[in-house]
Amino acid sequence: MASPRRRAVTSPALAAFGRQFRRYRERAGLSQARVAQRTGKTASFVSQVESGKKRCKREFVEIMDPELKAGGVLLTLHDDLTNDGRLGFPTWFDWPEVEAEAEVLTWWEHTVIPGLLQKESYARAFLGSDEAIAARMARQEILTREVPAATTLIAFLSESALTNLIGSRETMREQLEHLIAMSELPNVTIQVVVNDDGVPAGTGGAFILATMKDRSEVAYLETTVRGITTDDDDDLIGLARTLRTLTSKALPASMSRELIRKVIETKWT
Incomplete structure (x- = not known):
């Protein structure tokens, strides 16, 4: 019998956003703990965002985009992620x-x-x-x-x-x-x-x-x-x-x- 069809446990779109966030964080030389401190979250939460297991609020990205010197890119990606319609996969999805x-x-x-x-x-x-x-x-x-x-x-x-x-x-x-x-x-x-x-x-x-x-x-x-x-x-x-x-x-x-x-x-x- 074929295995039952399942939706992704980790959203591929969220995981793609998380990878982009992690690249900017590492490029800025910041640890997950530093991001957590700056946003009032935990390092575990930051890790889950980067792995696509949690969706962060826009306020989180508004704080970190300038600190990571992303030039608005992360904000744009986050907005695309939440506004791209029913399918939930933005055009930049990798x-x-x-x-x-x-x-x-x-x-x-x-x-x-x-x-x-x-x-x-x-x-x-x-x-x-x-x-x-x-x-x-x-x-x-x-x-x-x-x-x-x-x-x-x-x-x-x-x-x-x-x-x-x-x-x-x-x-x-x-x-x-x-x-x-x-x-x-x-x-x-x-x-x-x-x-x-x-x-x-x-x-x-x-x-x-x-x-x-x-x-x-x-x-x-x-x-x-x-x-x-x-x-x-x-x-x-x-x-x-x-x-x-x-x-x-x-x-x-x-x-x-x-x-x-x-x-x-x-x-x-």
Whole structure:
């Protein structure tokens, strides 16, 4: 029986704010005890704010922003955190940190190859700078690292992602060969979703579902405007429904590799 779905025990958005607060505190050379003294709190409270376990009031940030020489940045982040609407995840939320801490990532892409599986030549078609490309390549290290243990990736790809021309034919051939190589890693599963009954699946858009070590889940949804991060119960239930459909229409890993090889030979060679 599958583990029950859980919201994050520690809010990822609060944890992201806490990391920013800690960076400014450490840069200013202040201890948690000094922050506690200055704000009339305890060092334990400051620690919990920095770890995302407690939400601090704006008055707390109003005191510390100038003392940490944050130039209003922490106040802006705090306001974004509390005013960004129902989802509760501000636009500055750092998804890559959640991605790196996740135990399992389940990824659906209907148009392109997932970023964690992209070759550099393929990524250049989307990213406009060497810095952005280097950052994407660095993110991929979570799949091959030894400490902590490598992240498990389950990637569902539409057939269209294999046949859409990105860059050049050579770029596509190298990218699909890379997919085959990555699919042979013990922690990476790649399955191609086929539309063999005239009913396409996953038409709502690409998404990533991160399962954390405490079994809580956080999702990243791609839209034409911006990415949305959510741990809302209704959103997670909807994604679970989509994943069930994708799983029912996906080829097994071995058959998916064969299909990828066939696409290389018939379209990109």
